[in-house]
Amino acid sequence: MRVAHPTRAVPKLAEGTPLLALDDVRVNYGGIKALKGISLQVFPGEIVALIGANGAGKTTTLKAIAGLLPLASGSIRFCGEPLVGKATEDLVAAGISLAPEGRAIFPNLTVRENLELGAYLHRDAKTMRETIEDVTKLFPRLGERMTQEGGTLSGGEQQMLAIGRALMARPTLLLLDEPSLGIAPKLVQQIFEAIKQIAASGVTILVVEQNTRIALASSHRAYVLRTGEIALSGESKVLAKDPEIQAAYLGG
Template identity: 60%
Template sequence: MLKISGLNVFYGHIHALKGISMEIKQGEIVSLIGSNGAGKSTTLGSIAGLVPSQSGSITFLGKDITNIPPHSIVKLGTSLSPEGREVFPALTVQENLRLGAYIKKDKAKISESFERVYSLFPRLKERTKQTAGTLSGGEQQMLAIGRALMSEPQLLMLDEPSLGLAPNLVLMIFELIESINRQGTTILLIEQNASMALSISHRAYVLETGSISMAGNSKDLADDPRVKKAYLGIR
């Protein structure tokens, strides 16, 4: 579904991504783990068309999407729920969600998207007229994911969905991610909580200072002593 080949990204003189290559197959949950500053968000930004790359290629469903405009990438079937949620605080829950469906013109399709999001996140339906800025952190995260789902993406990219949430909400968010995947959406997940990410993903990549250092089955990586020591806090 998605293939990255030899991708290089620079921020001025800083070499943020150093020729990384990775692949995501239809129906998978793939985790990208690594420490802060490793290049995880840069990778998602490059896929989404928000961060320009200097060389290498990104193909989605067989089409080269390297450095094409973000709205064109969304139309092809990708969507990003960004780190920090980035909801529009002065807009209502309903208005935030409607913005996620901006590429759609068919009112019936938009209604179907609302129904899907509200079935996944009943709490959002209860707060449909409430402004996003008054929601709790967990509710804002649900809204960010729900907004990303409104375009009915084939590939959903999630950047740190559990960041700043209480443990019980973290569990709920990860259960929802699995539910979204079971409905047929492929997911690329960036997550500081490496243990949780590896527990729900099929495969994973480890990113270290802009390079892929390890890749494989998530269970195998979770059992790897290097991953245990560096990311799972197990000595």
């Protein structure tokens, strides 16, 4: 696929500098300690998976990165710069885009209108047209349904739209929260194929998944979250063979 001419060049970082780095990040909801000191790195060009059971803190981690939740302590750096205290729209402008859990599209707006809303930072017609073209190449089904209302799309199509909308901001780092949730296995494959294509076009990806099998098969590295802490991390193909992971997340 093309997702060509990214308007946002992959940042030139000193060798070995992560694109995203979380250091001892803690997030509380009132008295609930949801993240108890998370450290993780995502390097340019990687697909990194964040896996773990319900309530482990996966969504909380993505929301903290996207500036939607305050940190109790710790730091988040993007391209070497601290992110703490920046508003979500500044983070989008800096190149961080989140496709949230549960698809969160606008049901009464058309597919095209939903996509256009994702591009609110660059409203010039040419970039908008080209980016929509890129998204519809990635997800031809969306291209066939541009005038259809978002709420009438199938669950899988809504997920494509949520990812497409996040791509409309032309991110450097794409955060995906459970792209496989509630979707038939065949469509899950298609969505992960699209994720690989997005990565091949130069977008770095941090993907949260409960579908451990496909997450490990489709990523370079992975972190396993357990009740707000990183329990394990490593190369995905190594983790996929780990007996503990197999017992806990891959059905034995």
